[in-house]
Structures are given as structure tokens and as C-alpha cells.
Amino acid sequence: MRLKNRPWGKTVLDNNSEYYVHDTNLDDVKLTDFCSRGSLVLEIGAGKGDFVITMAQKYPDINFIAVEMQSMALAFALRKIQDNKLNNVLFVNCDMHFLFEKLQDYKFETIFLNFSDPWPKKRQNKRRLTYPTMLNEYYKILKNGGKLIFKSDNDVLFNDSVEYLKESPFKVESIVYDYDGNDPYDAQTEYETKFRGLGTPIKRYIVVKEEK
Ligand SMILES: C[S@@+](CC[C@H](N)C(=O)[O-])C[C@H]1O[C@@H](n2cnc3c(N)ncnc32)[C@H](O)[C@@H]1O
Structure with a gap:
């Protein structure tokens, strides 16, 4: 918003x-x-x-x-x-799209995507931060064993994002449809607080970069 x-x-x-x-x-x-x-x-x-x-x-x-x-x-x-x-x-x-080029020389342990915008219209789907083109960019700047962790309240975005993983080089570690929020390597976001308050199940995936 x-x-x-x-x-x-x-x-x-x-x-x-x-x-x-x-x-x-x-x-x-x-x-x-x-x-x-x-x-x-x-x-x-x-x-x-x-x-x-x-x-x-x-x-x-x-x-x-x-x-x-x-x-x-x-x-x-x-x-x-x-x-x-x-x-x-x-x-x-x-905009993250401008930053990838600057980050090519560095390796990240983890990339977090928290409650990313859903871009629900078909013609806007490419703007999603979980879109396959973005997954390829994240893969390049993650270290081996590094993780991409995505949380969302939105069923359509989350289900589509799980589908996008099939086209990506990442290995799935976990996909959870009612995440309890108790992972110590995590923190609540502003949107998460709002959606948990409304009783909306929080979805989360963790995927890993494994050298082929
Ligand atoms: C729905 S809000 C969630 C904010 C926060 N992560 C949370 O969970 O409370 C999504 C945020 O992502 C930002 N955003 C969306 N696309 C972005 C991009 N390509 N680069 C940087 N920020 C982006 C938006 O401006 C917005 O503040």
C-alpha cells in the first residue's frame, strides 16, 4: 500500500x-x-x-x-x-530490480520475502517478487547452502509461488500452510501482526541453494 x-x-x-x-x-x-x-x-x-x-x-x-x-x-x-x-x-x-547488479560480488546467507505484494492480475504476475525471473536473481547472490524464506497471508500468491519453485534451481526445505511463527530465526512483520490478528493462516516456504 x-x-x-x-x-x-x-x-x-x-x-x-x-x-x-x-x-x-x-x-x-x-x-x-x-x-x-x-x-x-x-x-x-x-x-x-x-x-x-x-x-x-x-x-x-x-x-x-x-x-x-x-x-x-x-x-x-x-x-x-x-x-x-x-x-x-x-x-x-x-526498487530491488536496480540493486541486483550492485550485489553480484557478494553472497548472502538468507533472503527474506515477507508479505510481498500479491499482484493478482494475470498481466501483473511478472512483478511478483517470487516470480521465476526473480528466483534466478536470488540464486545468483545466495551462498551455497543459503536460503530464500517467503511468508505470506495470500493463498493465491503463495500457491502460485510454490508452482514457480518448480521452474527454479532451488531445493525445497519446507512448505507450511499454517506457520506458527515460532522459528527463532524469524520475527513478526507489521503485516503479519495484522493478519495473525484477523486469524488468517500464514503460509511459509524455505528453499535452499544447493550447488549442482
Ligand atoms: C505488503 S508490504 C509488506 C511490508 C512488510 N514486509 C511487512 O510484512 O509488514 C510490501 C512492501 O514491499 C515493498 N516492495 C514491493 N516491491 C518492491 C521492490 N521491487 N523493491 C523494493 N521494495 C518493494 C512495498 O513498497 C511494500 O512496502
Whole structure:
């Protein structure tokens, strides 16, 4: 959902520039420096940051890149860490499609897709973050043994996404249609909190990159 601009948004972004790279600055040394650290994890479509902030607090030795194309969503995320500085998160404000090229030299442990947009119309399906073309891009930047983890409330998107896996090089580790949320290597997202509150079953798959 498109977020409305708030009057404080730009100030929060400007005041937290050490945590944040804008799409006009993808060659910024901040991104390459961050990617050159140890263990790397990527979240795509981070929204207001609930997931990545909790994960970064739980796993201080992992470096999290959170990509989100709406700057206002990132302003909400940055506001949450203002009083609680985290040095293992970098928010990148861009469409993920522009970022793949910049990430080719790095290998990620995990890529998280949380409650990605469903793009329900047939002609829009190609925009889904779980679409086969995207799976091929994720495969390239994951290390061997690295995982792609996708959670969703949406039955149609999830079932189609399971089908897309058949065309992909990934090996399926698990597919769950009523995920209890109890995996310690996970955190609740804003959308998840909403859908769990409504009693909607949360679906999740985990797939693994295995060298052929
Ligand atoms: C439905 S929201 C879910 C937000 C959050 N993950 C959650 O679960 O609460 C999907 C988010 O993904 C972002 N998004 C969608 N496609 C994207 C892309 N190609 N690159 C970066 N962000 C994207 C949208 O702007 C939106 O904030």
C-alpha cells in the first residue's frame, strides 16, 4: 500500500543518513563497505522495518540489508531505531530490480520475502517478487547452502509461488500452510501482526541453494 508523505519524513531520513542509501546513490561506499562485512542477510520489501529491526537486535553478528522502494516506509523504520542505534542494519531505498547488479560480488546467507505484494492480475504476475525471473536473481547472490524464506497471508500468491519453485534451481526445505511463527530465526512483520490478528493462516516456504 502506498504510504502518505508525512511532514517529518524527510527530516528523519536526512538525520539518519548513516543507516540509509537512496537509489540515486547506489554506488555509495556505504553500500560496498556494508556488503564487505561478514555474514550478510537481505530483506526485500521491508516496509516499516519491524522484521529487520527485531532480527538485527536478535542477531548482532549478522549484517542486514533491508530494501524498500517507499522512502516514507523507511522513515517509519528509521524513527524506530533513533533511540536504539543498531550498527548492523542498512536500509536501501530503491526498487530491488536496480540493486541486483550492485550485489553480484557478494553472497548472502538468507533472503527474506515477507508479505510481498500479491499482484493478482494475470498481466501483473511478472512483478511478483517470487516470480521465476526473480528466483534466478536470488540464486545468483545466495551462498551455497543459503536460503530464500517467503511468508505470506495470500493463498493465491503463495500457491502460485510454490508452482514457480518448480521452474527454479532451488531445493525445497519446507512448505507450511499454517506457520506458527515460532522459528527463532524469524520475527513478526507489521503485516503479519495484522493478519495473525484477523486469524488468517500464514503460509511459509524455505528453499535452499544447493550447488549442482
Ligand atoms: C505488503 S508490504 C509488506 C511490508 C512488510 N514486509 C511487512 O510484512 O509488514 C510490501 C512492501 O514491499 C515493498 N516492495 C514491493 N516491491 C518492491 C521492490 N521491487 N523493491 C523494493 N521494495 C518493494 C512495498 O513498497 C511494500 O512496502
